[in-house]
Amino acid sequence: MALVVAQQAPASSAMALSHGPEGVGEARRRLRKELFGWGAPDPVVDDAVLILSELLSNSYRHARALPQEECGGLDGCVRAAWRMDEDGLLTLEVTDGGGPTRPMPSSRPSLTARGGRGLGIVGQLALDWGVRDGDGTVTVWAVLAVRGRHARREGFPARSAGGFPMPPIDLGFEDPFEELA
Numbered sequence: 277m278a279l280v281v282a283q284q285a286p287a288s289s290a291m292a293l294s295h296g297p298e299g300v301g302e303a304r305r306r307l308r309k310e311l312f313g314w315g316a317p318d319p320v321v322d323d324a325v326l327i328l329s330e331l332l333s334n335s336y337r338h339a340r341a342l343p344q345e346e347c348g349g350l351d352g353c354v355r356a357a358w359r360m361d362e363d364g365l366l367t368l369e370v371t372d373g374g375g376p377t378r379p380m381p382s383s384r385p386s387l388t389a390r391g392g393r394g395l396g397i398v399g400q401l402a403l404d405w406g407v408r409d410g411d412g413t414v415t416v417w418a419v420l421a422v423r424g425r426h427a428r429r430e431g432f433p434a435r436s437a438g439g440f441p442m443p444p445i446d447l448g449f450e451d452p453f454e455e456l457a
Contacts, residue, residue, distance in 0.1 A: 287314050288359035293332070295341035295352045295372075300332045303356045307368075314360055316422050323401045324358070324366060327418050330394040331370040332356060339414065340373035364423030365403070374414040378407060 289310050293299030304325050311321045332354065341352030355371040398405050398418055405418040 290357035292348050292353040292355055294350055320422050327398050328368050331416050335370050335372040339375035342373050366420045366422050369415050369417045371413050371415040
């Protein structure tokens with residue numbers, strides 16, 4: 277039986293992506309490949325890919341691109357970055373030119389709403405997440421546990437961008453196992 281342990285040394289990666297949906301798939305593929313290379317377990321990789329997809333999609337929908345001079349030749353871009361520290365915490369970041377509103381989870385989107393659930397899902401999957409303002413930029417970040425001692429549901433409640441515990445998301449589904457109890 278093989279035992280895979282996440283890399284102990286810090287590792288990081290960053291990329292500039294075109295400001296549009298075509299960059300999401302490229303970023304997901306690269307993140308998945310690098311996290312597996314760093315020894316991250318499958319569930320962590322899946323959560324990280326989902327979170328990065330959500331952060332990038334929100335950036336494309338709601339924010340301006342970074343100026344061309346920050347994009348390595350691309351005509352407007354966003355930056356995606358990730359790093360795993362020596363304690364086994366993975367930080368994902370998406371930086372863009374900001375938008376008219378500040379990223380925050382929707383309080384309770386209706387069941388028929390076409391959007392509004394993404395940052396709530398990020399809050400449930402991540403140990404913590406938030407927003408950092410820069411000079412003409414906004415970075416949305418999320419932290420995930422790669423190793424067990426940082427397990428997200430044991431002692432680390434999900435946090436909102438304001439640092440307050442987030443209530444569990446109720447999607448209105450019944451418990452399929454309730455009648456078995």
